[in-house]
Each structure stands twice: as C-alpha cells, then as structure tokens.
Amino acid sequence: GAGVSQSPSNKVTEKGKDVELRCDPISGHTALYWYRQSLGQGLEFLIYFQGNSAPDKSGLPSDRFSAERTGGSVSTLTIQRTQQEDSAVYLCASSPYEGNSPLHFGNGTRLTVT
Amino acid sequence: AQKITQTQPGMFVQEKEAVTLDCTYDTSDPSYGLFWYKQPSSGEMIFLIYQGSYDQQNATEGRYSLNFQKARKSANLVISASQLGDSAMYFCAMREHSSASKIIFGSGTRLSIRP
Numbered sequence: 001g002a003g004v005s006q007s008p009s010n011k012v013t014e015k016g017k018d019v020e021l022r023c024d025p026i027s028g029h030t031a032l033y034w035y036r037q038s039l040g041q042g043l044e045f046l047i048y049f050q051g052n053s054a055p056d057k058s059g060l061p062s063d064r065f066s067a068e069r070t071g072g073s074v075s076t077l078t079i080q081r082t083q084q085e086d087s088a089v090y091l092c093a094s095s096p097y098e099g100n101s102p103l104h105f106g107n108g109t110r111l112t113v114t
Numbered sequence: 115a116q117k118i119t120q121t122q123p124g125m126f127v128q129e130k131e132a133v134t135l136d137c138t139y140d141t142s143d144p145s146y147g148l149f150w151y152k153q154p155s156s157g158e159m160i161f162l163i164y165q166g167s168y169d170q171q172n173a174t175e176g177r178y179s180l181n182f183q184k185a186r187k188s189a190n191l192v193i194s195a196s197q198l199g200d201s202a203m204y205f206c207a208m209r210e211h212s213s214a215s216k217i218i219f220g221s222g223t224r225l226s227i228r229p
Contacts, residue, residue, distance in 0.1 A: 033217065042205065042221040056216050089157065100147050100166055103207075103217060105159035 002026065004106035006092050012112045013082055021077040021109045025094030032075050033103060034067060035091045043091065049075060050097065082113045116141045118208050120220035127196050128228050134181070135191040135223045137206030145211040148189040150180070153203040153222075165189055167211075193225075201227045
C-alpha cells in the first residue's frame with residue numbers, strides 16, 4: 001500500500017515568506033508526528049496528533065510554527081515569516097494508535113530559506 | 115521527562131565484524147517502548163527493531179538484536195556480521211505508553227563500515 005507522502009519534496013523560499021508543508025499519512029493511521037532534522041543532526045520533535053487533536057505541541061520552536069490536521073488524515077505544517085534557521089528537513093511520520101507500532105516516515109521536505 | 119542519549123557520534127567497524135551501538139534512556143513510566151531506526155545517506159528512515167519494557171526476552175530481527183538491560187536503562191543495538199550497506203546513521207527512540215506521548219529520538223550514531 002501507499003506510504004507516507006510529503007509535499008513538496010524541496011522548497012526554497014525567501015526570508016520572511018510563509019510556507020506550508022503537507023503530509024498525507026498511511027490510511028487508517030491515527031497518530032501523526034512532525035519532526036525537524038537539521039543537517040547531520042538528530043530528529044527534533046515538533047508536534048504530535050492523535051486524530052485531529054494535538055495533545056502535544058511542546059516541540060514547536062516559536063509561535064511562527066503551527067500545524068493542523070483535518071479529517072484525521074492530511075496534516076499541514078505552516079511556518080510564518082521564515083528565518084534562515086528554519087532551514088532543515090521536515091519529516092512526517094504516522095502510526096496506528098498502538099504502543100508498539102513503529103513510526104512510518106515520509107521522505108521529508110527539504111526547506112531552504114535564503 | 116523522557117530522554118534518550120546516544121554517546122557515540124561516530125564509529126568505524128571492519129566489514130564482517132559485530133558492532134554495538136549504545137543507547138541509554140530515562141523515564142519514570144514503567145511502560146514504554148524502545149525503537150531503533152537506520153537512516154542511510156538517502157535520508158529515508160528505516161525501522162529496524164522494537165523492544166517493549168515488559169518483554170521478557172531481548173528482541174531480535176535477522177542480524178539485528180537489542181541488548182536490553184532494564185535496570186541500567188540501556189537498549190544497545192547489536193549488528194552481527196556487518197556489511198558495507200550498514201553504513202548509515204542509527205537512531206534510538208522511545209515512546210512512553212501511559213501518556214501515549216510523543217516518540218523522542220537520540221542524537222544518533224554515524225556508523226561507517228570499512229571493507
């Protein structure tokens with residue numbers, strides 16, 4: 001079946017512009033996660049959805065970052081007034097709501113802020 | 115608060131040798147799960163192996179095994195008979211079950227296999 005799909009795969013934007021990153025999880029997966037990975041670094045947790053609600057937003061770096069999920073499916077991560085330090089790969093992952101279920105990752109969106 | 119620590123930023127291993135990648139964690143939740151992922155240079159995240167906190171035996175998946183020492187809060191990944199294709203970043207991750215909370219990742223270990 002289809003895996004986690006993220007779009008766009010690459011995004012170059014000018015400092016100060018807003019960007020939207022999209023994640024389409026595996027059908028039936030109720031949990032959805034966003035992570036950020038800077039070059040050569042680990043995965044930084046951003047936000048987690050269970051269904052349409054976000055019980056944990058603790059990782060969002062600033063109020064410029066927001067995310068939503070509609071219909072228990074597609075999620076959008078929005079970054080307003082982008083800064084150069086926002087440049088990174090943004091990874092989305094989904095899983096069934098079961099404790100031992102691994103995350104299934106998309107291929108990420110590489111964001112470059114110039 | 116949950117925390118994952120990987121103390122080896124990089125490792126070099128000769129092909130066909132076994133290698134152990136270290137992972138320690140901290141949690142107050144008695145029920146949790148531990149995961150290992152591989153990230154090759156292509157960037158994809160590949161799930162390798164899972165260990166539950168109540169599992170009686172160490173998890174194994176092919177050449178991968180997990181050396182789970184609960185009292186020490188360590189979950190080291192062992193790769194037997196390493197291959198050139200094992201060269202990648204390896205991440206340890208944890209999920210606490212009681213709160214069904216976020217899965218957090220360690221900083222990773224870059225493994226390089228020498229021919």
